[in-house]
Amino acid sequence: MVRGRISRLLVRDVRFPTSLEGHGSDAMHTDPDYSAAYVVLETDAEDGLRGCGLTFTLGKGTEVVVCAVNALAHHVLHKDLRDIVGNFRGFYRQLTSDGQLRWIGPEKGAVHLATAAILNAVWDLWAKQEGKPLWKLLVDMDPRTLVSCIDFRYITDALTEEDALEILQKGQIDKKEREEQMLTHGYPAYTTSCAWLGYPDDLLKQLCAAALKDGWTRFKVKVGADLQDDVRRCRLIRDMIGPEKTLMLDANQRWDVPEAVEWMSKLAEFKPLWIEEPTSPDDILGHAAISKALAPLGIGVATGEQCHNRVIFKQLLQANALQFLQIDSCRLGSVNENLSVLLMAKKFGIPVCPHAGGVGLCELVQHLIIFDYISVSASLQNRMCEYVDHLHEHFRYPVHIKQASYMPPEDAGYSAEMKEGSVKKYQYPDGEVWKKLLAAQEN
Numbered sequence: 001m002v003r004g005r006i007s008r009l010l011v012r013d014v015r016f017p018t019s020l021e022g023h024g025s026d027a028m029h030t031d032p033d034y035s036a037a038y039v040v041l042e043t044d045a046e047d048g049l050r051g052c053g054l055t056f057t058l059g060k061g062t063e064v065v066v067c068a069v070n071a072l073a074h075h076v077l078h079k080d081l082r083d084i085v086g087n088f089r090g091f092y093r094q095l096t097s098d099g100q101l102r103w104i105g106p107e108k109g110a111v112h113l114a115t116a117a118i119l120n121a122v123w124d125l126w127a128k129q130e131g132k133p134l135w136k137l138l139v140d141m142d143p144r145t146l147v148s149c150i151d152f153r154y155i156t157d158a159l160t161e162e163d164a165l166e167i168l169q170k171g172q173i174d175k176k177e178r179e180e181q182m183l184t185h186g187y188p189a190y191t192t193s194c195a196w197l198g199y200p201d202d203l204l205k206q207l208c209a210a211a212l213k214d215g216w217t218r219f220k221v222k223v224g225a226d227l228q229d230d231v232r233r234c235r236l237i238r239d240m241i242g243p244e245k246t247l248m249l250d251a252n253q254r255w256d257v258p259e260a261v262e263w264m265s266k267l268a269e270f271k272p273l274w275i276e277e278p279t280s281p282d283d284i285l286g287h288a289a290i291s292k293a294l295a296p297l298g299i300g301v302a303t304g305e306q307c308h309n310r311v312i313f314k315q316l317l318q319a320n321a322l323q324f325l326q327i328d329s330c331r332l333g334s335v336n337e338n339l340s341v342l343l344m345a346k347k348f349g350i351p352v353c354p355h356a357g358g359v360g361l362c363e364l365v366q367h368l369i370i371f372d373y374i375s376v377s378a379s380l381q382n383r384m385c386e387y388v389d390h391l392h393e394h395f396r397y398p399v400h401i402k403q404a405s406y407m408p409p410e411d412a413g414y415s416a417e418m419k420e421g422s423v424k425k426y427q428y429p430d431g432e433v434w435k436k437l438l439a440a441q442e443n
């Protein structure tokens, strides 16, 4: 069924001026323009199917990632899709081991984001050719094939191929029931849309009231820039949602380790479930120290949206440094590397609560977490997937939220395909939106 040689790779720099209204703002990213390095793969198979993939970036960072995608393109061009997916572990390793590009990674930074964009497009194409949404392609795949997509290099001290196989084989039990449950009720979500750091209090109140009306029960608030502001905003949201609903806080790496502990002690009265990214995403022992200090206050540590690769996740797990693990469909090396992290999380008994939002992240990551529930974790305890209500209108197959849950996508593919009209309009710098904005800046 898998067919065709990759005949063309096209990558576009697509940016949305979200910073103009403070959407997506946090304590470190004060002017985020949600953007994507958007990849389209064409083949010589005469089925008209194209593989679409992206990685999430912010504004100017996109041009760097676009360059990296072009630099990696020769690995995928003229390859037979059968050869790629037939030896997916080998292909993943080929992309991440490019003798020259590896020097500016390895498996991190712009070159890894570019790897994710390309591989996301490959998975989209594969799922489209099989006529299934990606989550279903994964759910129906036999455990050995799933394991053959994973590069275990650097993680065998925490997860061996045999461990992975055992977890996936256990995951086959009652799989059909869990699939039915997902199709009926969806995967539980939380919203970050009400409380970006740049939003004034009036807007916070208005958005929170609307979210409560729509049935949301879990809310994330951005913190970390100013303690008095945080106290005021947390009080406002906690008063509106009441004591029973769930509140999470996100500092986006703003603090040093002792500062994180001290600051969170002051916010503990608002009963947050977790503090997300309290410090540098690379500081594994720092996260462990914060976890230990905040445990008596009933506050967990969540991190992952800027964890470069499976090695960082392995160490966070080994060091008891996190209580909630946040995979990201575009930061890690696509489905391949995310599979290894989902399996490690299962082995260490840590719940996965994916990072979404941005542009396209909700569309993609819903597939991974639905697969995780059906075939790996088999649990919804302490688990939820982030949702952000921005930019879905630019996708051909946007997410479908029902009663604060992600409903499993039905269309074939990885839901990454953008509307061509949107790509043209928001392409940087020559899309109509940017031409106007850039001209206005000059005057």
Ligand SMILES: C[C@H](O)[C@@H](O)CC(=O)C(=O)O
Pocket: 023, 024, 025, 026, 029, 032, 192, 250, 252, 305, 355, 356, 357, 358, 386
């Ligand atoms: C810059 C992004 O909007 C970031 O704040 C997202 C994030 O931390 C989250 O969704 O969590």
Ligand SMILES: [Mg+2]
Pocket: 250, 252, 276, 277, 305, 355
């Ligand atoms: Mg975050």
